C-alpha cells in the first residue's frame with residue numbers, strides 16, 4: 001500500500017512559516033478515528049478499557065484527546081504518574097505497570113489510587129513494606145517463559161525478557177496477596193512487541209484466560225480484569241498489511257466465550273495498554289534537507305537527528321520517508337538520510353531509493369507518533385523539537401514548544417558557573 005503523509009504540501013509549507021523544522025506533527029483526525037474504532041471493536045466487553053501507554057507519547061494535549069474516548073493511562077514512572085494525575089485521571093483510570101520500581105513511585109501510585117501491576121513476586125513484600133498494606137485491587141504481570149509462537153512462527157522471546165512472574169510465582173503470588181488482604185485481582189502480560197498480525201491478541205488472550213481460570217479455581221481469587229497490554233503493531237513498511245482492530249476484537253471475543261464464559265468468568269473486564277497502535281501512524285517528523293554530500297555514498301543531511309527519532313539508530317527500524325511535493329517523481333536516487341550527531345548510526349534511512357532531493361526540500365518521516373519524540377535524548381547537546389497538532393479543521397496548534405539552550409543548561413541553575421553564557 002502506498003504510504004502518504006496525513007498532511008498536504010500546502011499545509012506543511014504554511015506550518016514551516018511559523019514553526020521551523022524539525023518538529024513532530026500529529027493528526028487529530030486519525031487519532032480520534034482510531035480511538036473510536038478500538039472502543040467499538042471491544043464494545044462487546046462491559047468493562048473494556050484502554051490504558052494508553054504514556055511512555056509512547058507523553059503529551060498532555062494528545063492524552064486528553066484519548067480521554068474523550070474513555071481511555072485511561074498506563075504509567076511506568078514517577079513523572080508519568082504525575083502527568084496522569086495532573087490531567088485528573090481518577091485512580092482506577094491509572095495503571096502503574098513498572099519494573100525495578102523505586103519505593104517512592106509505589107508510594108505515589110498508592111497515594112493517587114492507581115492500580116498497581118506488580119512485575120515480580122518479591123515486589124509483594126517490597127510494596128507492603130513501602131506503603132504499609134496491600135491494596136484491595138492488585139494486578140500481577142505474567143511471563144510464561146519460552147518463546148511466543150503463533151502457528152509455529154516465533155513472534156518474540158518472553159524467556160529472555162526481564163519482566164513478569166513465572167507461572168509458579170504467579171500462583172504463589174495470588175495466594176500470598178490474598179492472605180495479605182487483596183480482594184480483587186488482575187493479570188497482565190506483554191509477550192510480543194509490534195505485532196502486525198490479527199492473531200497476537202487472541203493468542204495471548206487464550207494463554208491468559210486459561211491461566212485466569214486455573215488461578216480462580218486453585219486460589220479462589222476474584223479476578224476482575226485481564227490486561228492484554230501493548231504489542232499491537234503498525235505497518236511501518238508500505239508492503240505490510242495493517243492490523244484490523246475489529247478482527248482483533250472479535251478474535252478476543254471468541255476466545256473469551258470459549259474459555260472464560262464456561263468457567264463462570266463472563267464478567268471479567270478486558271484491559272489494553274496500547275501505545276504504538278494508538279499514536280504511531282498519527283505522528284510524523286518533519287525535517288529539512290540542508291546538506292548533500294557526495295563521497296563513498298550519497299548522503300542527505302537533515303536538520304533532525306536521532307535525538308528527535310531514535311528508533312532507526314537503536315533498532316535499525318524502518319521509517320518510511322516522503323519527499324514533500326515529489327510524491328509522483330520516480331525513486332531513482334539511492335540515499336543515506338542522516339542527522340548531525342557524531343554517531344555513524346544517526347541515519348534515518350540507509351540505501352533508500354527516493355526521488356532526487358534538493359536542498360531545502362521538506363522530508364516527512366512517517367509513523368513517529370509513538371516511541372518517537374518520547375525516546376529522545378540530548379546527545380551532542382542537541383535540543384528536542386516542538387510538537388504540533390494538526391487539528392480536525394486543518395488549523396494547527398503548538399502542543400509542546402521546542403527546547404531552548406536554557407532548558408538544556410537548566411540543571412546547572414543551582415550553580416553560578418554558567419552565569420557568563422551568551423544567550424541564543
Ligand SMILES: *Cc1c(COP(=O)(O)O)cnc(C)c1O
Pocket residue numbers: 053055056074076097190193194229230231232273274275276277370
Ligand atoms: C511499552 C509498554 C506498552 C505499550 O507498548 P506498545 O508496543 O507501544 O503498544 C504497554 N504496556 C507496558 C507495560 C509497556 O512497557
